[in-house]
Amino acid sequence: MLGAALLLAAAVPAAPVKPGPFATFDDWAIGCDNANRCTLTTLDPEEGPAPSEVFTIMREAGQPGRWKMWLTARSDEDPFAVEIDGEQVGGPFRATPDGATIEGATARAIAAALPKARRIEVVDGVGRTLAKISTAGLDAALRRLDEVQGRVGTVTAAIVTGRRPESAVPAVPTLPIVSVVKPVGSPPILSSAKVKALQRRAKCRVGRGTVKARLYSLDHTRNVALVPCRTTGNNPTSAVYILDKGVAKLGRLDAVPGLDGWTRVPRITNGSYSNGSLYSYARGSEDGDCGLSQHFLWDGTKFRLIEQTQMDVCRGNTAFISTWRVRLRFP
Template sequence: MSALALLLTAALPVTAAPVKPGPFTTFGDWAVACDNANRCTLTTLDPEDGPAPSEVFTVMREAGSPGRWKLWLTARTDEDPFAIEIGGEQVGGPFRATPDGATIEGSTARAVAAALPGARRIAVIDGTGRELARISPDGLDDALRYMDSVQGRAGTVTAAIARGRKPESAVPAAPVLPIVPVVRPVGRPPVLTQARIKALLRRAKCPVARGAAKAQVHSLDHMRNVVLVPCRTTGDNPTEAVFVLDKGVAKPARLDATPGLGGWTRVPRVTNGSYANGSLYSYARKARDGDCGVSQHFLWDGKLFRLIEQAQMDVCRGNTTFLNTWRVRLRTK
């Protein structure tokens, strides 16, 4: 093997299992993401032309049969209660709002979802029927059709758009989620000297400034500790290089998925990174407003940091609702 091949091999992550977050796409004024268990979520986007709407409407459906629906409506209004009107008819409601909006489940969610295909006008109304906000239907039918396809519903009686005569039993079951063991951190982290921290910064090819260098040091177990050293400290996406101290020897942390928006580096870097109780977090913005980017949650499994949740918004169009594309099941050791 050549020296270059050896170098590239060393830079690759050590994986417990292939991590393949689900797809993310857009149709008109809607974004759609499906996770690795084919749970699909649709949410509204600000139109590319014209004023921004005064609401965020999110629709989620589980994979498999029968395919539970769950909806969220965040109306940017002080009106309470409010309801949804589709094609001139009120469907469900009125809904009591919380600071986060209204959550719609059960038979009401099914009724609203059944009324969405082909809708030309979707509005949020108050108790007197006065319109409070509009929800764009542009691209909604295509988004629902895409969800039917991902979940294998096309041609069955459970499809939202592509309905057919196939029975509910023809819908494939949801893929099985990966299982990640939960390891509770124990021990007490060491105190690193300034010289040690600066050596780690140089090793990660991060700028080394004059004066005191900072680092986050946390215990993983009685022999290992995780260290986050600040790498890029300016802008909206500061990064931290991640090491594991194994019996005092610093090694690049092992992650089973690419952190943040960048590619792999010899020492992995998380964005806006933090660590707590065995969990490593990364949150990378694509825009200053925070309406696009990727959020990741890694968990220490005793050997490496495993991606247990990823949510993203790939387009910067006014919606700060990140959609899940990866999740797992946790098992306590």
């Protein structure tokens, strides 16, 4: 079964990794992934108190372009409805203390009312305002959504509407396929001297005393080694090596891990490994309200990026936006 899985992985060419665009417009951020699914979300104001709700809007690419929205509560009060310019739109919706998920006709009604909105509020069941959602930058973010999804001038556009029919909207781009390979075998034990040699090779800080690396088996001859590199601060890093029959080779990743860019030996940040998956999470701030989160999967030849979420600005929103995803193929 393993041999068949390796052959399958080798038969699927690796698509170039090109995460979708990310941009900010005043109090809104927008990111789109490689299938043109776009997500908009609110940012805390540059000055003044943060609102008690985070408003996130997602639209799928293609036809018809399904809308989905989330209100993430920062208080114990349940959001009940959205009011736009004093009018309740599409509500009420079911809410929990954590917020609410808005789909279907309700989401479509809110989306239709967003362009040119001057005032957006979240209210409770008796109409009391729980949060005021900034409209600064919203129209520009919706315009960017229309541009990325090819909706400009069509009847499906969020803001740049026109007479072109829904059929003029481009189809959803095909996601890359990554084959899943189940790791087998048992990892070896590396001596402290060997680990220090790998640290020097990666130009990592080499300290005194015993140094341990984390080793995990990939198959009967290869193992991945995570060697401590930067060990202080919010973003400790690990150099990634592949031990092939005991010989240390550079880790193979198909995308740049972390925020530091390519180094001779790849480094992941706040890294971990589990059952073929390699995780990297680079914090942009101590509060965790910005940064880059990546999930790589071993496909039998290299670690492939299968998911990336990010928040490029540090303004109170911990809801990272997806900019890369794939489809998984299981043996």
